[in-house]
Amino acid sequence: MHTLSEENYLKCIYRLWQDRGEKITPTAIAEWLGNNPASVVDMIRKLTDKQLIIYDKKKGVELTAQGQKDATLIVRRHRLWEVFLLEKLGYHWDEIHDIAEDLEHIKDATLADRLDKFLGFPEYDPHGDPIPKANGKMAKRHSITLADVKPGTHCRVAAVKDTTSAFLQYLQKLDISIGTKIQLIEKIPFDGSLVISIAGGERTTVSQKFGENILTDI
Amino acid sequence: MHTLSEENYLKCIYRLWQDRGEKITPTAIAEWLGNNPASVVDMIRKLTDKQLIIYDKKKGVELTAQGQKDATLIVRRHRLWEVFLLEKLGYHWDEIHDIAEDLEHIKDATLADRLDKFLGFPEYDPHGDPIPKANGKMAKRHSITLADVKPGTHCRVAAVKDTTSAFLQYLQKLDISIGTKIQLIEKIPFDGSLVISIAGGERTTVSQKFGENILTDI
DNA sequence: AAATAAAATTAGCCTTGCCTAATTTTATTT
DNA sequence: AAATAAAATTAGGCAAGGCTAATTTTATTT
Numbered sequence: 001m002h003t004l005s006e007e008n009y010l011k012c013i014y015r016l017w018q019d020r021g022e023k024i025t026p027t028a029i030a031e032w033l034g035n036n037p038a039s040v041v042d043m044i045r046k047l048t049d050k051q052l053i054i055y056d057k058k059k060g061v062e063l064t065a066q067g068q069k070d071a072t073l074i075v076r077r078h079r080l081w082e083v084f085l086l087e088k089l090g091y092h093w094d095e096i097h098d099i100a101e102d103l104e105h106i107k108d109a110t111l112a113d114r115l116d117k118f119l120g121f122p123e124y125d126p127h128g129d130p131i132p133k134a135n136g137k138m139a140k141r142h143s144i145t146l147a148d149v150k151p152g153t154h155c156r157v158a159a160v161k162d163t164t165s166a167f168l169q170y171l172q173k174l175d176i177s178i179g180t181k182i183q184l185i186e187k188i189p190f191d192g193s194l195v196i197s198i199a200g201g202e203r204t205t206v207s208q209k210f211g212e213n214i215l216t217d218i
Numbered sequence: 219m220h221t222l223s224e225e226n227y228l229k230c231i232y233r234l235w236q237d238r239g240e241k242i243t244p245t246a247i248a249e250w251l252g253n254n255p256a257s258v259v260d261m262i263r264k265l266t267d268k269q270l271i272i273y274d275k276k277k278g279v280e281l282t283a284q285g286q287k288d289a290t291l292i293v294r295r296h297r298l299w300e301v302f303l304l305e306k307l308g309y310h311w312d313e314i315h316d317i318a319e320d321l322e323h324i325k326d327a328t329l330a331d332r333l334d335k336f337l338g339f340p341e342y343d344p345h346g347d348p349i350p351k352a353n354g355k356m357a358k359r360h361s362i363t364l365a366d367v368k369p370g371t372h373c374r375v376a377a378v379k380d381t382t383s384a385f386l387q388y389l390q391k392l393d394i395s396i397g398t399k400i401q402l403i404e405k406i407p408f409d410g411s412l413v414i415s416i417a418g419g420e421r422t423t424v425s426q427k428f429g430e431n432i433l434t435d436i
Numbered sequence: 437a438a439a440t441a442a443a444a445t446t447a448g449c450c451t452t453g454c455c456t457a458a459t460t461t462t463a464t465t466t
Numbered sequence: 467a468a469a470t471a472a473a474a475t476t477a478g479g480c481a482a483g484g485c486t487a488a489t490t491t492t493a494t495t496t
Contacts, residue, residue, distance in 0.1 A: 005483060027443060039484055041445060046482095057444085057492090089332040102324045108317050114307040223453060245473060257454050259475060264453095275462090275474085 002050075004105050007074055008033065009043050010052060011104075013061055014071035018141070019161070023060035069136055073112070076132040078104035079125035080115045086126045087119065093126060093177070094168035128159025128178045128215060144218075146184060146194065147211030154183045155216035162213040170210075174198060182216075220268075222323050225292055226251065227261050228270060229322075231279055232289035236359070237379075241278035287354055291330070294350040296322035297343035298333045304344045305337065311344060311395070312386035346377020346396050346433060362436075364402060364412065365429030372401045373434035380431040388428075392416060400434075 002010065012032050016024045026044060030037040044061065047053045052067035063071060081103040085096040113134055116122075123139050125131055130139035142158040149155055157180045160167065171177065176198060185203060186195040192208030220228065230250050234242045244262060248255040262279065265271045270285035281289060299321040303314040331352055334340075341357050342348055348357035360376040367373055375398045378385065389395065394416060403421060404413040410426030 003482080025443075026445090035483095036485060037444070038446080038486080042483075089329070089336055091332070099324065099326050099329065103321075106317065106320045111307070111317065114309070118306055221452080243473075244475090253453095254455060255474070256456080256476085260453075 001107060002052075002070065005043070006047065006050075006052075007070075007105055009040075009047060010063075010067060010071045011074045011078075013053065013063060014068070014075060017063065024062070025060050029061070072132045072136045072138075074104055076134075077106070077112050079129060079131040080112060080119060080122070082125045082127070083119050083122045083131070084115060093172065094165035096126065097163045097165075124159070124178075126178070127163050128157070142215035142217065144216050145212050146182065146196070146214040146216055147187075147192065147208055149184050149216060149218075151184055151186050153218065154181060155218045156181055157214055158217040159215040160213055161215060167213060174204065174206075176214075182214075219325055220270075220288065223261070224265065224268075224270075225288075225323055227258075227265060228281075228285060228289045229292045229296075231271065231281060232286070232293060235281065242280070243278050247279070290350045290354045290356075292322055294352075295324070295330050297347060297349040298330060298337060298340070300343045300345070301337050301340050301349070302333060311390065312383035314344065315381050315383075342377070342396075344396070345381050346375070360433035360435065362434050363430050364400065364414070364432040364434055365405075365410065365426055367402050367434060367436075369402055369404050371436070372399060373436045374399055375432055376435040377433040378431055379433060385431060392422065392424075394432075400432075 009029070012029055013024060016022075016028055016032060022028075026037050026040040029035075030040045033040075044053065044055050047067070048055055051064055052070060054062050054064060056062075078100045081100040082096045085091045085099055086093070091099070116131075116134070122131055128142065130141055132138040145161070146155065157176060157178055159178065160171070176182070181199055183197045183200075184194060185197055187193070188195070188205075192211075193205055194208065194211045195203055195205050197203055227247070230247055231242060234240075234246055234250060240246075244255050244258040247253075248258045251258075262271065262273050265285070266273055269282055270288060272280050272282060274280075296318045299318040300314045303309045303317055304311070309317070334349075334352070340349055346360065348359055350356040363379070364373065375394060375396055377396065378389070394400070399417050401415045401418075402412060403415055405411070406413070406423075410429075412424050412426065412429045413421055414424060415421055
């Protein structure tokens with residue numbers, strides 16, 4: 001099996017691949033993990049030896065079939081634990097990510113499946129991300145952000161991209177959670193700011209960055 | 219906070235202290251952990267620097283107040299997770315120890331307390347060991363083994379000392395679990411073997427070692 | 437195309453936590 | 467008490483996974 005560090009790299013590569021679809025460079029990985037690019041180069045060598053990734057200077061880092069499979073299972077564990085922490089232990093939205101970050105590395109042949117069953121086979125985690133099934137399949141990710149929809153559109157918050165507590169706490173303050181209805185009233189051309197109405201309430205203005213981190217259903 | 223390794227040493231010292239009450243030597247620790255005594259000496263220095271233990275060649279290793287407190291909380295986490303794995307996820311007796319061994323190191327200010335509440339504040343773990351409360355207090359450990367009771371005595375299995383799966387699977391085969399009534403019929407003087415009756419059933423003979431690992435209520 | 441900037445890589449070092457081998461200390465026998 | 471055995475300790479090393487600083491490649495400007 002993989003070391004803690006290897007797993008974190010795998011997961012990071014998986015996320016970058018899912019999120020952007022852009023070329024995954026050592027620098028991008030280093031930034032995401034808060035590591036030095038030199039360290040990343042070391043690990044790229046190790047993961048390549050283990051045949052979990054393929055690195056090509058032109059194409060960047062790509063996961064092999066095995067790498068994808070392993071990464072998916074880590075994400076599965078992470079998201080299942082998030083559901084557990086929120087639903088069973090009563091944690092708040094913004095507290096669960098870091099704890100799940102540790103729990104996801106617990107390895108046991110049947111743990112994730114048992115947890116999945118115990119939780120009632122949830123489709124999405126508390127941030128709206130789909131939970132991979134034991135076979136690696138998962139529901140589609142939501143991809144349209146609040147910043148993408150046309151002014152006038154009514155939409156539903158389906159997921160959040162950023163899961164830092166700074167963002168989640170801001171959402172909490174605005175009374176936004178998964179399922180909240182939001183109407184995009186206007187986009188300010190100058191800086192992309194968004195004028196929205198939350199759950200039919202009065203107008204609020206949020207930044208473009210904010211809008212890009214809200215994934216919507218419609 | 220402490221590293222994974224430091225926590226394992228702390229827990230080991232705590233166990234040796236509870237179990238035997240004898241002088242805790244570097245060799246004893248090394249044996250328990252399956253490490254080399256030289257490594258233990260290194261760690262003794264580190265834990266001493268952190269003021270978690272006091273090491274005196276004559277007295278052996280002793281936990282400081284802080285060391286005791288920290289070790290107790292690790293044990294608390296371990297035992298709570300064992301309850302969770304057995305009761306909520308449906309694991310068997312002999313499978314939970316190793317998983318809890320990993321889970322116990324997850325650190326979060328409120329995790330253990332939330333888990334405790336979620337589980338209904340259990341007093342004992344599935345092996346019959348008392349679960350320390352948040353304040354460090356815990357119910358008394360059972361101390362009389364099946365090998366200690368007088369022939370003729372009827373007693374109840376309250377806990378097991380050995381938690382290896384080899385022992386637990388043997389118990390399962392004999393249909394013994396926490397709460398099972400056992401009568402000690404006879405002790406064989408030659409090798410200390412015990413003739414017992416399990417739940418009123420027919421006579422069975424078990425070894426002295428076996429008896430020493432069963433803790434009884436009466 | 438040359439100059440500059442950015443990214444990738446290499447080299448060498450650090451800490452943690454373990455190891456073996458050698459040595460010193462302490463205990464146990466004879 | 468001397469000899470022997472066992473335990474503890476020291477010294478030196480190793481792998482993992484980071485780091486910084488220096489160098490080489492690759493991209494971007496001018």
